[in-house]
Amino acid sequence: MILYSVGVIMFTIIGILTGLTIYVIYADCDLLTTKIIETNDQLVPYYVMDVAKNIPGLAGLFTAGLFSAALSSLSAILNCMTGAIYEDFK
Structure with missing residues (x-):
């Protein structure tokens, strides 16, 4: 349980840092209104x-x-x- 918690915390921190980095870089440019991307799901690949x-x-x-x-x-x-499903029909 401790190793799982450490892994979840690490992935959460990586996700937060990625989001903050993208926010800082594109803070003065809204990519959605300029039609560079179509949805918020395209932020990280862009x-x-x-x-x-x-x-x-x-x-x-x-x-x-x-x-x-x-x-x-x-x-x-x-x-x-x-x-x-296999166990249910067995």
Whole structure:
């Protein structure tokens, strides 16, 4: 439980620091009203693309990490649901 709590606290701090960094950089420019992005969900990918425009491969690495995390979570959820359904009909 302690290790889990430490992990949750670390991810929360990383999320807060990312949000504060984006806020500080784009405080004088509203990306939604200027139609640079369409929804608030696009803030972090736009920030990564803006920062990594001069570093080849970093934007692709970020995108690959994002997709791998999503697919890993989806895989775990599907595995759990399949096991629960199998046990129910067994």
